[in-house]
Amino acid sequence: MSSGIPAGDRARRRATTAIKDALRALSIQLSLLNHRVGAQLELKDADFDCLDLVSRHGPLSPTALARRSGLHPATMTGILDRLERGGWVARDRDPADRRAVVIRALQDRAPEIFQLFSGMNGKMDELCSGYDEAQLELLADFLRRAAEAGRDATEDLR
Numbered sequence: 401m402s403s404g405i406p407a408g409d410r411a412r413r414r415a416t417t418a419i420k421d422a423l424r425a426l427s428i429q430l431s432l433l434n435h436r437v438g439a440q441l442e443l444k445d446a447d448f449d450c451l452d453l454v455s456r457h458g459p460l461s462p463t464a465l466a467r468r469s470g471l472h473p474a475t476m477t478g479i480l481d482r483l484e485r486g487g488w489v490a491r492d493r494d495p496a497d498r499r500a501v502v503i504r505a506l507q508d509r510a511p512e513i514f515q516l517f518s519g520m521n522g523k524m525d526e527l528c529s530g531y532d533e534a535q536l537e538l539l540a541d542f543l544r545r546a547a548e549a550g551r552d553a554t555e556d557l558r
Contacts (some may be wrong), residue, residue, distance in 0.1 A: 423546060438515045441509075443486070446471065447479050451488050451505065459492065459502035470554065 405413075446469070453468050454460055460468070466476040480503060483489040486524035487509055494500035514521075528536060 406417050408533070433517075433520060441512060443488075444479075444482070446475075447482055450476070451483055454489055454503050455510075458538055459504040461494065461500060461502055461513040465503060 412533060434448060434452075435445055438445055441448070443451065446467070450465060450469050450471075453465060457468065462476050463473060465480075466473045471479070480489065480491065484491060487506060489505055491501050491503055494502045495548050533537065
């Protein structure tokens with residue numbers, strides 16, 4: 401029985417759906433991993449997310465961090481207070497505007513994070529070893545573009 405949709409189109413839709421399903425499953429697993437790592441470090445999920453953002457994109461102003469994290473600026477104050485008390489971040493004067501503050505990640509505790517992610521990093525190295533360089537470049541491009549699509553979709557919901 402034919403649905404009226406060409407077989408090639410059906411196969412493409414199935415493959416696209418499989419990719420979306422796999423990305424959702426990955427999102428859940430990474431969220432669970434981050435939650436467990438954060439719990440080991442005694443960090444709330446939002447605190448750990450903000451620390452990651454500062455580590456990857458910092459130094460950032462509190463306003464820029466709030467924008468990137470999707471959190472209200474007032475919420476950011478409490479998060480930054482906890483991260484600073486825990487020795488994860490420092491608030492510094494912005495060299496471009498001495499009245500402003502920038503948040504930077506402190507490197508003293510980074511080995512704790514690396515150790516907790518070592519299992520996942522090892523599994524990812526093992527997984528990637530099964531792909532050639534061109535395939536890895538394709539996968540990296542796809543994942544970057546998927547992350548960008550997610551950022552765009554998040555912005556559209558503002």
